[in-house]
Amino acid sequence: MKIVVVGGGIIGCATAYELARTGCAVTLLERATPGAEASGAAAGMLVPLGETARSSFETLAIASWRLFPQVAKDLRERTGIDVEHVTRGTIYPLFTAEEIRRAEARAARHPGEEFGIAAWDAREVRDREPALATNVRGALFVRGDHWVNNQRLVAAYARAAVAAGVLLRSGLSVSRVVVEAGRARGVVADGERVDGDVVLLAAGAWTGQLVGSFGGRLPVEPKRGQMFALTHVPPVLHHVVHAEDVYLVPRPSGELLVGATVERVGFEGAVTAGAIAGLLRAALELVPALGDLAITRTWYGFRPWVPDGFPVLGPWPGVDGLWVATAHFRNGILLAPITARLMTAWITGGKPNMDVRDFLPDRFATAH
Numbered sequence: 001m002k003i004v005v006v007g008g009g010i011i012g013c014a015t016a017y018e019l020a021r022t023g024c025a026v027t028l029l030e031r032a033t034p035g036a037e038a039s040g041a042a043a044g045m046l047v048p049l050g051e052t053a054r055s056s057f058e059t060l061a062i063a064s065w066r067l068f069p070q071v072a073k074d075l076r077e078r079t080g081i082d083v084e085h086v087t088r089g090t091i092y093p094l095f096t097a098e099e100i101r102r103a104e105a106r107a108a109r110h111p112g113e114e115f116g117i118a119a120w121d122a123r124e125v126r127d128r129e130p131a132l133a134t135n136v137r138g139a140l141f142v143r144g145d146h147w148v149n150n151q152r153l154v155a156a157y158a159r160a161a162v163a164a165g166v167l168l169r170s171g172l173s174v175s176r177v178v179v180e181a182g183r184a185r186g187v188v189a190d191g192e193r194v195d196g197d198v199v200l201l202a203a204g205a206w207t208g209q210l211v212g213s214f215g216g217r218l219p220v221e222p223k224r225g226q227m228f229a230l231t232h233v234p235p236v237l238h239h240v241v242h243a244e245d246v247y248l249v250p251r252p253s254g255e256l257l258v259g260a261t262v263e264r265v266g267f268e269g270a271v272t273a274g275a276i277a278g279l280l281r282a283a284l285e286l287v288p289a290l291g292d293l294a295i296t297r298t299w300y301g302f303r304p305w306v307p308d309g310f311p312v313l314g315p316w317p318g319v320d321g322l323w324v325a326t327a328h329f330r331n332g333i334l335l336a337p338i339t340a341r342l343m344t345a346w347i348t349g350g351k352p353n354m355d356v357r358d359f360l361p362d363r364f365a366t367a368h
């Protein structure tokens with residue numbers, strides 16, 4: 001089967017890799033370089049549990065989270081790239097008695113070993129992460145909230161894809177999907193027609209424009225996230241620290257990532273003074289010692305989002321051979337391994353290998 005994948009973000013690269021492993025002839029089209037947009041801009045946190053009862057989203061997220069140890073090992077063996085899969089857990093600092101009560105209730109609700117949820121008192125917080133501000137009165141600790149270096153993960157998936165036989169064509173911008181007699185036949189990229197039996201659109205926040213090219217409608221839009229990084233030498237933090245208005249991600253490679261805004265500003269590509277000031281203020285209130293660290297870089301990305309917040313996965317209704325995998329919003333890195341496997345099983349085998357009802361594209365296709 002000849003497959004054209006549009007978009008060299010984490011979803012496109014991971015899915016191209018899995019498709020090639022099953023013997024498909026895959027061409028991966030990326031208008032810049034792999035991971036140039038949201039996948040490279042992310043922080044790489046792998047947080048599978050929601051705060052409320054188990055949803056279909058959480059089931060998908062947990063399934064993907066469980067794949068990471070094997071994915072990291074497999075990619076390292078195939079490419080030599082260490083994706084920095086860190087499993088030390090995330091601290092959610094708490095400031096009020098009510099927050100501490102809620103954290104204790106949540107820890108009691110999730111007694112299972114796998115995610116290791118615990119409520120810490122102020123002394124335990126001080127012992128485990130001494131740099132946290134003294135007004136932190138406790139913490140919810142989730143040992144199962146891991147993180148990876150997302151730039152390395154995209155690079156590793158892209159490299160593994162090429163090694164598995166994927167034809168990666170970077171610097172090629174897809175303008176439209178070719179649909180003839182109700183069937184996708186390929187795409188047009190910089191004036192060149194690239195043919196395929198199957199077309200998979202994995203172009204993140206830009207997927208709606210491609211769907212629009214044949215008269216379809218998918219209300220995917222960008223949610224800008226701004227971030228910055230500090231030189232983290234010597235390290236101040238050992239865990240991810242995730243508060244209401246800021247998160248801090250210590251990377252083995254010597255950076256501390258500070259994020260992130262969630263803004264509805266269309267494709268306005270800018271790092272703004274106000275956003276960085278807000279993140280800095282929140283970060284320094286939480287960990288005063290960060291004030292001595294050098295700022296190394298700032299950046300933004302456009303998370304792909306649809307109004308119900310769920311990913312959009314599956315066949316495009318009314319066009320044979322056309323598939324979509326996008327709208328992973330704040331969880332594209334976490335959801336990449338399961339999305340890649342699900343889409344591969346579905347495209348090559350004709351059936352999804354899990355419950356996908358909440359993710360189907362036709363929930364939007366009927367809305368116009």
Ligand code: GLY
Nearest residue numbers: 043225259260330
């Ligand atoms: N997943 C991190 C973010 O969306 O900022």
